[in-house]
Amino acid sequence: xxxxxxxxxxxxSFNGFKLQDFTISVKRGFVTGFIGGNGVGKSTTIKLIMxxxxxxxxxxxxxxxxxxxxxxxxxxxxxxxFDENILxxxxxxxxxxRIIKPAYKNWDDALFNQYVKKFELPLNxxxxxxxxxxxxxxxxxxxxxxxxxxxxxxxPTSGLDPIFRRELLELLHELMQNGEKTIFFSTHxxxxxxxxxDYITFIHNGEHIFTKEYYKIEEEYAxxxxxxxxxxxxxxxxxxAIRKSNYGFEALTGNKQRTEEVFGDxxxxxxxxxxxxxxxxxxxxxxxVESHS
Ligand SMILES: Nc1ncnc2c1ncn2[C@@H]1O[C@H](COP(=O)(O)OP(=O)(O)OP(=O)(O)O)[C@@H](O)[C@H]1O
Numbered sequence: 001x002x003x004x005x006x007x008x009x010x011x012x013s014f015n016g017f018k019l020q021d022f023t024i025s026v027k028r029g030f031v032t033g034f035i036g037g038n039g040v041g042k043s044t045t046i047k048l049i050m051x052x053x054x055x056x057x058x059x060x061x062x063x064x065x066x067x068x069x070x071x072x073x074x075x076x077x078x079x080x081x082f083d084e085n086i087l088x089x090x091x092x093x094x095x096x097x098r099i100i101k102p103a104y105k106n107w108d109d110a111l112f113n114q115y116v117k118k119f120e121l122p123l124n125x126x127x128x129x130x131x132x133x134x135x136x137x138x139x140x141x142x143x144x145x146x147x148x149x150x151x152x153x154x155x156p157t158s159g160l161d162p163i164f165r166r167e168l169l170e171l172l173h174e175l176m177q178n179g180e181k182t183i184f185f186s187t188h189x190x191x192x193x194x195x196x197x198d199y200i201t202f203i204h205n206g207e208h209i210f211t212k213e214y215y216k217i218e219e220e221y222a223x224x225x226x227x228x229x230x231x232x233x234x235x236x237x238x239x240x241a242i243r244k245s246n247y248g249f250e251a252l253t254g255n256k257q258r259t260e261e262v263f264g265d266x267x268x269x270x271x272x273x274x275x276x277x278x279x280x281x282x283x284x285x286x287x288x289v290e291s292h293s
Contacts, residue, residue, distance in 0.1 A: 004149075004150055005024070005025065005049055005062055005150070005184060006025045006026075006062075006064075007024050007058065007060055008059045010055045012053065019041045022208055030183075032184045033196075033201070034186040034201045035186070035187060035203070035278060036203040037278060040204050042203060043154055043155075044206075046154045050080060051071060051075075062078070063077060076104060076106070076146070078148050078150045078152060079143030079150070080143055080152050081152070081156050090126065092124050093124075093125070094124060096138070107145060108146065119140075121141065136156060136168075144175070149181060150183075151175070151185075152183075153183070155187060156187070157189050157192050158189070169192060172196055191273075198213065199213055200212055200217060221277055222256040222259060223250060224267050224269055225251075226263065226267035230267060238255070239251040240280050252272060
């Protein structure tokens, strides 16, 4: 399977934050959801992928090309939706189109008009008066109107109402039907991913935790519940993190099969949500075991 995005050993430091030896690959023809808590490096990674930031060391390759020699070609083939407002505010959508269109060889007016109609966007209203949802729709319309192979979105669903979120996810699903597009998008609304993500890439504090096929996560991870007397130093090692209370423990395992072997019927194993995985991983990494009395 071909990798459409490849980051190899990327390091990027800010004061108080470090994206460390970051290596990820994104497969062509699939939807990859990029998850992680606040401030863990999702936007930084996306900016590196878009060449809006440059790595201190390591390599970024898109479509097998590097930005140093192929920036124009790479940008032609990407549709980018950003959560901060990067649209010029003091123009109408029609004017915006006229500004942006010449930059793209494959710009398609018919497609642009189709999305404007679908999203019920006003062409002659000043963009600064758009609501957050309208702004996102405008940003999407522009990103989708030049037949981009790769759609990159930073938190496209944040701040949107549930109806538009659902519509957006349906639209992304439709876009994937011909198998030619690739979508990489960050979110912390993990339930959005249930509908469309094929792969999940998980980042925590600048560290790549995993990239996995979504269905494999369910096969490998489980929430384990049982009585605290099942726990000792050896059995505790089975877990990414544990929460103990007077009534028992709840923990996350990343090796469901072995946990089943170790505990047998004595513990209950349940399907974890992505949120469970994020939360317990954070706790495990922070070496924090919460104890309730
Ligand atoms: N240009 C910059 N200069 C200094 N620090 C920065 C810069 N950009 C990001 N950071 C810091 O890097 C860290 C990661 O930020 P980033 O925006 O990548 O996180 P994120 O995962 O996208 O978070 P969120 O979900 O809250 O948007 C934060 O601590 C942030 O303050």
